Structure formats: structure tokens, C-alpha cells
Amino acid sequence: MFCCATPATEAQAEGNQAAGGGAPAAAVVRAVLQELGHCSSPAVPQSWRPGGFLLGCLLTGLVAAFIYVRYQFSIRRFSRRHQQREAVQQLSQMDAQELRQVLGELNLPSWVQYPDFERVQWLDSIMKQLWPFAAQYVTSLAQETLPALLDESKPSWIRDVKLHRFDLGPVHPEPLSVKVYDEAESRTDEIIIEFDFVWAGQQNISFVVKPVPRAAAHAVTRLPVAQQLVDVLSNLVVIKAACERVTLNGRLRLTMRPLSPQLPLFGAVQVSFTEMPRFSFDMSALGGDVSILPGLENWMHGLVRDSLLQPLVLPEKYVIPFQEANGPEFERPRALLQVQVVEAKHVPRMDLLSRSDPYLQLFVRSKNKVKTQCIQHSSNPQWQETFNLLVHYPESQRLVAVLFDYDVFDRDDEIGRVEVPLRDLPRGQEVDEWYDVVPPHQEKPAAPRPHQGLLAGTAHAGQKAVGALIQPRNSKLLKPELWGRKKKKCRLHLKMTLHEILESTPEDSAHATPRNPAAPDLGRLSSSVRTALEGGVLCLRIARIETLVGKSWLLGGWKSRVKAHVSFAGQEKQTLSVKASGGQAAVDQELEFVLDGHNASQRGRVLGVTVVDTHWRNVAQGRVSVEFDKVKDARLWRATLDLQEVKQGRITLEAQWTPLLATAEVT
Numbered sequence: 001m002f003c004c005a006t007p008a009t010e011a012q013a014e015g016n017q018a019a020g021g022g023a024p025a026a027a028v029v030r031a032v033l034q035e036l037g038h039c040s041s042p043a044v045p046q047s048w049r050p051g052g053f054l055l056g057c058l059l060t061g062l063v064a065a066f067i068y069v070r071y072q073f074s075i076r077r078f079s080r081r082h083q084q085r086e087a088v089q090q091l092s093q094m095d096a097q098e099l100r101q102v103l104g105e106l107n108l109p110s111w112v113q114y115p116d117f118e119r120v121q122w123l124d125s126i127m128k129q130l131w132p133f134a135a136q137y138v139t140s141l142a143q144e145t146l147p148a149l150l151d152e153s154k155p156s157w158i159r160d161v162k163l164h165r166f167d168l169g170p171v172h173p174e175p176l177s178v179k180v181y182d183e184a185e186s187r188t189d190e191i192i193i194e195f196d197f198v199w200a201g202q203q204n205i206s207f208v209v210k211p212v213p214r215a216a217a218h219a220v221t222r223l224p225v226a227q228q229l230v231d232v233l234s235n236l237v238v239i240k241a242a243c244e245r246v247t248l249n250g251r252l253r254l255t256m257r258p259l260s261p262q263l264p265l266f267g268a269v270q271v272s273f274t275e276m277p278r279f280s281f282d283m284s285a286l287g288g289d290v291s292i293l294p295g296l297e298n299w300m301h302g303l304v305r306d307s308l309l310q311p312l313v314l315p316e317k318y319v320i321p322f323q324e325a326n327g328p329e330f331e332r333p334r335a336l337l338q339v340q341v342v343e344a345k346h347v348p349r350m351d352l353l354s355r356s357d358p359y360l361q362l363f364v365r366s367k368n369k370v371k372t373q374c375i376q377h378s379s380n381p382q383w384q385e386t387f388n389l390l391v392h393y394p395e396s397q398r399l400v401a402v403l404f405d406y407d408v409f410d411r412d413d414e415i416g417r418v419e420v421p422l423r424d425l426p427r428g429q430e431v432d433e434w435y436d437v438v439p440p441h442q443e444k445p446a447a448p449r450p451h452q453g454l455l456a457g458t459a460h461a462g463q464k465a466v467g468a469l470i471q472p473r474n475s476k477l478l479k480p481e482l483w484g485r486k487k488k489k490c491r492l493h494l495k496m497t498l499h500e501i502l503e504s505t506p507e508d509s510a511h512a513t514p515r516n517p518a519a520p521d522l523g524r525l526s527s528s529v530r531t532a533l534e535g536g537v538l539c540l541r542i543a544r545i546e547t548l549v550g551k552s553w554l555l556g557g558w559k560s561r562v563k564a565h566v567s568f569a570g571q572e573k574q575t576l577s578v579k580a581s582g583g584q585a586a587v588d589q590e591l592e593f594v595l596d597g598h599n600a601s602q603r604g605r606v607l608g609v610t611v612v613d614t615h616w617r618n619v620a621q622g623r624v625s626v627e628f629d630k631v632k633d634a635r636l637w638r639a640t641l642d643l644q645e646v647k648q649g650r651i652t653l654e655a656q657w658t659p660l661l662a663t664a665e666v667t
Contacts, residue, residue, distance in 0.1 A: 120178045123195075131172035142166050148561070148577040149307045150207070155299050156410035160210040164240065169202035173248070190257035191266070194274065198249040203281075206242040210235070211293055239293055241285045243300060250277030253314065264322050272317040275396050277309060298440055302414075310366050315392035330539040330592070330658045335391035335500045337364060337399060337422065338529060341372050342493035343382040344437070350405040350413040355379065357406035358415065360492070364389045364397050364422070367592045374406045388532040390594060390660075394422045394498065401492060403437055414440045418492050425498045437490040499529055501660070534597030536659040538607075538631065540566060541590045542575055543652040545611055548583040548621050548643075562621065564651075565610040566591055568628070569599045577614045583649075600659075603629060611643060611651060622646035624653075631655045 143166060150161045174197060181192040212233050251274045256266040281304070283290040283297040290297050312318055315331050341360055349356045358381050359374040368390065375381035391397055399422060403415040416437035425431055525533075542564045560580040564587060566573050575589040599605070605628040611621040622643025631637040636656050643649035 120175055120195075123175045123178065127172050127175060131170075134172075135168040138168060139166050144579065145576065148563075149303065152576070153299075153303050153307055154411070155295065156407060156413065157211060157295060158209060158299075159212050162208045163205075164208050165204060165206040167204040169204065171199075171201040173197050173199035173201075187257070189259050190255055191259070193254045193256075195252045195254070196250075197252055198247075200247045201245070203246045204242060204244055205246075206240060209239045209241055209293065209296070210237060211239060212237050239285055240287075241283065241290070241293065241296055242287075244282045244284065246279065246281040248277050248279045250275065255317070260323065262323070267323040268319050268321045270317040270319050271312065272315075273309065273313045276305070276313055279304060279309070302440060306366070314396065316365065316367065330537050330656060331392055332658065333390040333392050333501060333660065335394050335422075335498055336529065336532060336660075337389045337391050337425075338386065338497045338499065338532075339389060339399065340386045340495040341383045341401075342495060343380065343384075344403065344493065345380050345491045346488040347379045347381065347403070347490055348415060349379070350415060356415070359404055359406060361402045361404060362387055362389065363400055364391055367590075368594055386528065388529070388594075388596070390537070391422060391498070394500070397422050399496065401435075401494065403490070403492065416440060416490060418494070420494075420496070422498060425496060427498055427500050430495055430497045432495045433493075435492050435494065437492050499525065499533075501533070531597045533660050535595040535600040536657055538568070538593040538595065538628070539590060539656045539658070540593070540607070541654040542566075542587045542609070543654060544587060545580070545585045545621075546583065546650045546652075548580060548585070548611070548613075548649050549646050560585075560613055561615045562587075562611055562613050564589075565612055567608045567610075568593050569595055569605060580613075600632075605629070607631070607655075609651065609653065611649065620645070622649045622651075624651060626653065626655070632657045 143163065146163050146166070150163060154161050176196040176198060178196075179194045181194075186192045253270075253272050253274050255270040255272075256268075257270065258267045259265060260267055281300075283300060285292045285296060310316070339362060341362070344358060344360070347356045347358045355377045356379060357374055357376050358378065359372050360383065361369055361371040363369040370387045370389070372383045372385050375383070389399070399420040400417060401420075402417040404412040405415055406412050416439045418435040418437055420435070545562060545564075548560070548562070561577040562580045562585050563577040564575045566575075571593055573591045573593070575587055575591065578585050578587055607626040607628055608623065609626070610623040613619040613621050622645055624641045624643060626637075626639075626641075635658075636654075638652075638654045640650055640652045643651060
């Protein structure tokens with residue numbers, strides 16, 4: 001307790017003893033207490049202010065409140081997901097009478113509401129036993145294809161993303177009902193089976209994300225080692241994210257075609273969704289809430305929708321061959337959609353310090369995308385451009401218009417999109433409308449439409465549908481792509497006309513939409529529509545690449561991933577990268593090129609294919625040229641060609657030319 005005593009105090013005590021010859025001890029104690037009181041009340045530093053303490057308390061309280069709110073939100077979301085899964089399981093176990101009591105007459109599953117659908121509990125038992133093996137096949141397929149999808153679709157704020165784990169879990173998709181099309185509803189050389197299904201699984205799919213963007217180097221260009229600093233920082237900031245408890249429901253179509261007198265009695269099985277399935281999932285980052293990495297959940301939602309599900313929605317399909325195929329198969333379209341992109345209003349800026357450079361991307365099929373010119377530094381761009389898009393299923397397909405902001409240094413940012421169901425468009429009449437541009441991954445149909453419930457019962461918007469149990473969660477937390485948004489809604493002006501194509505063959509007529517007997521003939525259509533319909537579609541399949549030249553060890557020669565770049569008639573497309581082993585790569589991917597009558601009639605056009613190794617850095621591995629006239633004259637062309645400009649290498653290509661008006665007339 002005397003640690004606060006100073007030399008002055010001790011000297012004063014000794015002086016008192018000397019002066020008083022044994023002064024009373026009270027004086028000494030009094031002096032010591034005074035010194036202790038001085039030590040216990042130190043001088044307040046001039047830099048200390050009460051306001052700083054209060055500000056620190058306020059910031060601490062705000063952080064604690066944010067953590068508490070996010071924790072409560074995560075608990076509520078987990079509880080809601082758990083209730084959804086329990087409801088799905090309970091509804092799937094009810095019979096027809098119990099479902100009528102619970103759901104009423106409007107929200108019944110298809111096996112209760114429609115006599116041509118049957119409940120298939122026996123199929124669920126088969127699926128339960130097959131699921132472990134099916135999950136292994138899907139896992140191996142995902143490990144082969146997902147790395148390329150992740151790399152090509154990652155947003156600008158992610159430098160690198162790797163697949164860490166892919167586990168589909170023990171819970172299998174549950175088939176609810178089945179329908180088999182009879183001969184009057186399908187072609188004579190095929191069998192079509194449709195399943196309504198629901199999957200409330202226990203998946204665990206994890207990724208390793210490096211969220212430092214490459215564009216950060218351009219923000220510090222004054223530093224002599226800017227790129228090196230960004231590289232070091234990117235390797236230090238690594239976040240593990242997981243996608244769990246995926247819920248999916250929809251209708252799956254299996255087509256066995258063509259039928260054959262040889263075992264297994266059909267040439268291939270085609271797998272596709274009749275419409276975009278409804279889906280939802282939970283995201284986590286570092287084992288906690290996903291808001292630690294803003295924008296991750298929105299990107300993952302878009303990846304699942306655009307890269308995993310959309311390529312399987314009719315007319316797209318996944319083909320499992322059982323016999324040698326005759327070549328790439330192109331399904332003849334049933335309608336032509338003419339779209340005029342007029343203008344957009346109130347386009348928000350996506351960067352803090354610059355205005356938007358907007359352009360629009362349009363597609364009905366994900367394989368055939370077109371885009372407008374980029375308008376520099378404009379919030380009210382005007383395009384006045386017209387495009388023709390092929391339509392295969394007018395009753396289920398939709399026009400998707402995606403508005404992008406061009407970025408010089410990195411990937412373009414999506415501003416928003418518009419989706420227009422084609423069944424809402426009158427045939428042969430122009431529709432002139434303004435549409436709200438919906439921010440990424442919060443899409444809603446541009447017009448009211450029926451939607452399928454959880455058990456594939458049909459209900460209209462606003463009704464109590466069981467399908468509302470599965471709702472994709474729209475994150476509203478700290479979205480980087482929304483920083484520059486204005487209060488005014490971004491809107492898009494489109495003019496659209498849907499022209500039906502009447503098919504003349506009986507087999508094709510089984511898939512055709514209802515015909516309009518009063519529709520005009522080809523001569524009454526505009527010249528641009530006639531020119532578009534006088535063209536055709538070139539379907540190119542890159543089968544495999546063989547005996548490639550090995551790369552130098554310094555360029556990553558121990559690993560290799562290749563893809564094919566194809567240019568034709570002013571269009572450039574590329575396949576997904578695939579792994580190459582020993583100079584061999586099984587690509588097995590198709591690309592489609594739509595030509596109008598003017599481009600199709602020109603002689604001397606050349607199809608250019610370039611093989612590129614994408615591991616570490618892009619290295620050309622050879623190229624070939626194919627004369628379009630040969631493909632057009634043969635209709636079905638197949639060849640294995642030697643790669644040019646390299647020592648060795650071969651590529652196997654298959655091509656099919658399909659004129660649009662070969663067996664059709666236009667209304």
C-alpha cells in the first residue's frame with residue numbers, strides 16, 4: 001500500500017521525527033494518507049474527452065445490435081425451412097381425400113386433379129434404392145463441370161472461387177406423380193414420361209472464395225507494386241462458404257428417342273424440365289451468416305438458375321446416349337419472336353465514381369443470346385435495334401432481357417432483367433410496352449401468370465398455393481450492385497411480335513401449338529421476318545480433341561483444361577473448358593448458330609474453330625477451318641481434322657444444317 005510513497009514523503013517523515021524528538025505517529029499517518037489521496041486521483045490527460053467514450057459505446061452497441069438481429073433472422077429462417085420440409089413430408093403422405101380437406105379443390109396435386117397423372121409410391125421406393133448410386137454419378141459430373149462454371153460466372157468482386165466439397169446428402173428426390181404420353185400426344189419414334197417431384201434434401205456444397213477483385217489493382221495504379229500487393233492480399237483473404245438444404249420442385253420430362261429394334265430399344269434418354277423449377281437454399285460463410293460476404297448469396301442464386309437449371313429447361317436437354325448418335329439433333333422451332341429494343345429510362349450507375357455504360361442481352365434459349373450496342377455514359381440510352389429469336393415452346397418459354405453495365409477492367413455488372421412469358425403475347429400482333437427492370441435475383445414475371453404449386457397443382461397468383469412454401473430468399477443486405485441505385489425505377493421499352501410457324505409433317509404437328517386459321521401467309525409478313533425465316537440453324541458438336549501438344553512445365557504443363565472457340569458469320573461462341581488427360585479431351589458439347597436468309601445464301605463462308613488451353617493462361621493449341629457450303633449441301637456432316645499451326649493434334653466435329661422453312665409455312 002506504500003507503493004505510492006515518494007522520496008519527499010519519506011524525507012518529511014524523518015524531518016518530523018528529528019524536530020519533534022519522537023513526534024506523535026498521527027502526524028506521520030496524516031502525511032501518508034495525504035500522499036495516498038494524491039496517488040488515487042491522478043491528473044486527467046488533456047486528450048481524454050467524454051465524447052470519445054460515448055462514441056465507442058454507441059459503436060459497440062450498434063455492432064452488438066446488428067449481430068443480434070442477424071442471429072435472430074438466421075434462427076427464423078432456419079425454423080421456416082424446417083417447417084417447409086415437415087409440411088412437404090406430411091403432404092406427400094396424405095391420400096386424395098385428406099388433400100382435398102387441407103388444400104381445397106384448386107391447389108390439388110396433379111395426380112388428384114388430373115386423371116392422366118398417377119401417384120407412384122412404388123417409384124419412390126425404387127428411387128430410394130437408386131439414390132446413392134445416382135448421387136455418385138451426379139457428384140462426379142459436378143466435379144468435372146462446376147469448376148469451369150464457377151470460374152466463368154464469378155462476379156467482378158471475386159478473384160477466385162474453388163469447389164471444396166459436393167455432397168448431395170442421403171435424402172432422395174421424391175416423385176409425386178407420373179404421366180406417360182400416348183401415341184396421339186407424341187411422335188411415333190419416342191416415348192415421353194413426365195414426373196412431378198419435390199426434393200427437400202440435406203445437401204452440403206462448399207466453396208473456397210477469394211473475395212478481393214482483380215480490379216482493385218487499377219485503383220492503386222500510383223503504387224509501383226500495385227499488382228503484387230493485390231496478389232498477396234488475395235491469397236490472405238480466403239473465405240469458406242457453403243450452400244446447404246437445397247429445396248427443389250418442378251416437373252421432369254424423360255424422352256426415350258429414337259426407338260430401335262436393338263437393345264435397349266431406344267437410342268438415348270433426354271432429360272429436361274418442362275418449366276423452370278422453384279428452388280431455395282441456405283447460404284453460410286465461415287460457418288456463420290452469409291452477410292459477412294455481401295453479394296455471395298445473390299451470385300449463387302443466379303449461378304443455380306442460369307448455369308445449372310436453365311440449360312435443362314425445354315427445349316434444352318441433357319442427353320444420355322445408349323447407341324451411337326447420328327449427329328447433333330436440332331428441334332425445329334414453332335415460332336419466331338421479333339423484338340425491337342427501343343430505349344431504357346433511369347438506368348442506375350453501378351460504380352461509385354462513373355456513370356453507366358448500358359447494353360442489353362436478349363434470349364429465349366440460353367444457347368442463342370444476342371445483345372445490343374453499348375451506349376457510353378448514359379442513364380437514358382436509346383438503341384432502336386431489332387432482333388429475331390427462335391421459339392420452340394411458346395406456352396412455356398419466356399423472353400429474358402438482361403441489362404448490363406459494361407466494365408473495362410473486369411466482368412460486366414448486371415443491372416437487372418425483364419422476363420416476359422410468351423404465352424401472354426397475342427399471335428401476329430405487335431405489343432408495345434414498358435417494363436420495370438428488376439434487380440438481380442429478385443425477378444418476377446412481367447405479367448400475371450399461373451404458377452405451379454409444390455405438388456404441381458395449378459393455382460393463380462394471389463391464391464393460397466402450396467408452392468408458396470418454397471420461396472427463394474431475396475437478400476437485401478449490403479448488395480454491392482445496389483450501391484449506385486436511384487430512387488426512380490429503371491424501365492425498359494420493348495416492341496414484340498410473335499409469329500407462329502405452321503408445321504406440315506404429322507409427327508411435328510403433335511408438338512405444335514394451336515393454329516390460327518385466319519393467320520396471314522408468308523407474303524403478308526414484313527421483309528425482315530421473311531428474311532429471318534428463309535434462313536436456318538447450324539448445330540455444331542465438338543465431340544473430342546486428341547493428341548494435343550504438351551505445354552511447357554513453366555506454363556502449367558502438369559495440368560491442362562481446354563475449350564473450343566468458334567467464330568462463324570459474325571458470331572463468336574465457346575464451349576465450357578474440360579479437363580484434358582494425356583493430350584485427350586472429351587468435349588461433347590454443342591453450339592448453335594442462327595442465320596437469316598441473307599447470311600445463309602452467301603457462298604464461301606468459313607467456320608473457324610480454335611482449341612485453347614485455359615489452365616493458368618490461355619494458350620492456342622491449334623485451329624481448323626470448315627467450309628459452310630459442305631455442311632449445307634450434306635445437311636449432316638462429320639469429320640476428324642488435323643489441327644493447323646501446331647505439330648500435332650486432331651479434333652472431331654459434327655455439324656447439321658436445318659432450314660427453318662424446309663417443312664413449314666408461316667402464319
